[in-house]
Amino acid sequence: MEIEDFISSKLRDVKDYPKKGVLFKDITPLLADQQAFPLAIDYLANKVSGRKIDRIVGIEARGFIIGAALAYTLKCSFVPIRKAGKLPYEKISTEYDLEYGHQKIEMHKDSISSGDNVLIVDDLLATGGTSIAALKLVETLGGNVTGFAFIVELKDLKGRERLLPHDVISIVRC
Numbered sequence: 001m002e003i004e005d006f007i008s009s010k011l012r013d014v015k016d017y018p019k020k021g022v023l024f025k026d027i028t029p030l031l032a033d034q035q036a037f038p039l040a041i042d043y044l045a046n047k048v049s050g051r052k053i054d055r056i057v058g059i060e061a062r063g064f065i066i067g068a069a070l071a072y073t074l075k076c077s078f079v080p081i082r083k084a085g086k087l088p089y090e091k092i093s094t095e096y097d098l099e100y101g102h103q104k105i106e107m108h109k110d111s112i113s114s115g116d117n118v119l120i121v122d123d124l125l126a127t128g129g130t131s132i133a134a135l136k137l138v139e140t141l142g143g144n145v146t147g148f149a150f151i152v153e154l155k156d157l158k159g160r161e162r163l164l165p166h167d168v169i170s171i172v173r174c
Contacts, residue, residue: 003043006170010036011152025152025174027123036144039169044121044149045073047051047169051146054122055079059105060086062123066151070121079111079118081134092140097139098135103130107137114142125150125170128159135166 001009010030017024030036044066057079058067064080071078084093084104093106112118120134125148135145148163153170158166 003039004172007036007040007043008150008174011172022104024153026123027151030151031065034072036163037069041073043171044070044169048119048149051119052117053119053146055112055118055143056113057081057107057118057120057121057124057134057138059130063121067121070149072120072126079107081099081105081107081137091151093138094133094140094150096129098127098129103133105130105133105137109140110143112138112141112143116143117146118143119146119149121149123151125153125163125168127164128157128162131159131163135163144156 008031012026012029014024014026030040053074053076055077056067056071058064060083068078073121082173084106090109091106092109093104094130095104113118120131125131131148138145145166147167147169150170151172153160153173154174
């Protein structure tokens with residue numbers, strides 16, 4: 001079995017979540033699998049090996065899990081991007097639209113230094129709205145986004161195209 005198929009087999013579809021008409025791709029079965037989760041992290045690490053990455057930015061909340069594990073594997077630092085009102089220190093923020101709502105995210109002002117090479121990580125790429133918002137925050141602080149990494153990419157929503165010319169890595173494209 002190919003790695004992409006194996007990882008895909010560890011995802012769960014949840015209909016009508018978080019609202020009617022949305023098919024949610026749940027990664028918790030993947031996280032609970034002692035073979036699949038490390039395999040997914042190693043897959044992403046191998047795809048970015050050889051790149052200079054100073055920081056991995058993980059987007060709340062599942063991006064924290066994937067991003068922190070990947071940062072540990074790559075021996076670089078981890079920076080969280082949080083929903084509004086969750087960070088205790090000086091921060092910057094941006095608002096954006098989701099496929100099913102509106103959101104605001106923030107990051108600490110001192111989390112990225114000018115010239116840092118940053119990989120942005122989340123569990124899933126849909127329309128790309130959250131990732132573009134994260135890109136804006138990183139670039140506002142002077143960071144250089146070297147690419148994006150995801151477990152799942154929903155091809156029909158064309159998020160990859162919105163992230164061009166940046167490199168986009170995903171394990172499962174459905």
